[in-house]
Amino acid sequence: MKAITLNSTQPSRLLLTEVQTRSLMPGEVRVLIKAAALNHRDEWCRQGRYPNIKDGVILGSDGAGIVSEIGEGVDYSILQKEVIINPALNWGDNQKVQSSSFEILGMPRNGTLAESVIVPVDRLFERPQHMSWEESAALPLAGLTAYRALTYQGNIQSGENLLVTGFGGGVAQFAVQFGMALGAKVSTSSSSPEKLEIAKSLGVLHTFNYLDHNWISKAVEETNGFDLIVDGAVGDTLNHLIQVAKPGGKVVYYGATLGNPTKLEARKIFWNQLKIIGTTMGSDQDFKNMVSLVNEKKIKPIIDQVFKFEDAEKAFDRMRDGKQTGKIVLVP
Known part of the structure; x- marks a missing residue:
């Protein structure tokens, strides 16, 4: 079968090749991939910035397709079902935190950027029928991450002020859409005026360009501060978020693309009784609840562009350069 593998001998560090x-194994199924989607972790693997990476592994965590083969012990009724794949493996029984054996599909285990993928049958969920194949493939990892950040970690309530930073990425766009579906008053930030216009078209109440040195005062003036902030950058921008959080508010971060902050406004954190919370992916229960919300509210992800497997380097480069608004999808 054709697959996109990590290969450090290539200038692009990607190789579309035939893989045997x-x-x-018992309990496993084979899914014929109709569409797969990129996440930042795929690009980080390409750059060598992810732990335990190795050449030859098929990249990709997100995928949607049709069950074509079942292993021993799997019910025949799932054959030919249209499914999405939960890429979170071995979360465990503790809703608070993943187990020590937790891993994510696509590194070090072969992932979804292939004509087919093998996964445990309990990773499959029925594909949302209001979505296209491309939209279905875009949902799992980013949708799960956003849902847990908002609900389990952020405990967002209807009517609360929510700020989602970095609109344009997959997690951020889902956090915006889920936040609105859950009744929050949603604001977002970006350095791109074009992306902020798209956010407004979705129904976002307030948008802020974080390159504007007055954005912090504008945010406080327009919203009176945020009950919950969902962020994937950290770095020194964390101190900006602390300034726009309401007393008693929360900052939930799911990534650190800007690295660690060089300083921390500790006094403001304790005086305003703020909660700084980390989150990673989500539990099986989170995934089930996320899919239920998506089906109930008929939420559809924003698709940035769709590429053929042969154009994988262009797709990865687009993610690397931060040009996307929404999810980048690849099809065999």
Whole structure:
């Protein structure tokens, strides 16, 4: 089968090649991929910035397709079902935190950027029928991350002020859409006026260009501060977020693309009784609840562009350069 693998000998560090598949183990299924989507972790793997990376692994965590083969012990009724794949493996029984054996599909285990993928049957959910194949593939990882950040970690309530930073990325666009679906008053930030216009078209109440040195005072003036802030950058921008959080508010961060802050406004954190919370992916229960919300509210992800597998380097470069608004999708 054709697959996009990590290969450090290539200038792009990507190789579209023929990969030999294997037989199914008990409890496993084979899914013929109709569409797959990129996440930042795929680009970080390409750059060598992710732990335990190795050449030859098929990249990709997000995918949607049709069950074509089942292993021993799997119910025949799932054959030919249209499914999405939960890429969170071995979360465990503790809703608070993942187990020590937790991993994400696509590194070090072969992922979804292939004509087919083998996964445990309990990773499958019925594909949302109001979505296209491309939209379905875009949902799992970013949708799960956004949902847990908002609900389990952020405990967002209807009527609360929510700020989602960095609108344009997959998690951020889902956090905006989920926040609105849950009744929050949603604001977002970006350095791109074009992306902020798209956010407004979705129904976002307030938008802020974080390159504007007055954005902090504008945010406080327009919203009176935020009950919950969802962020994937951290770095020194964390101190900006602390300034726009309401007393008693929360900052939930799911990534650190800007690295660690060089300083921290500790006094403001304790005086305003703020909560700084980390979150990663989500539990099986989070995924189930996320899919239910998506189906109930008929939420559709924003698709930035769709590429053929042969154009994978262009797709990865677009993510690397931060040009996307929404999810980048690849199809075999």
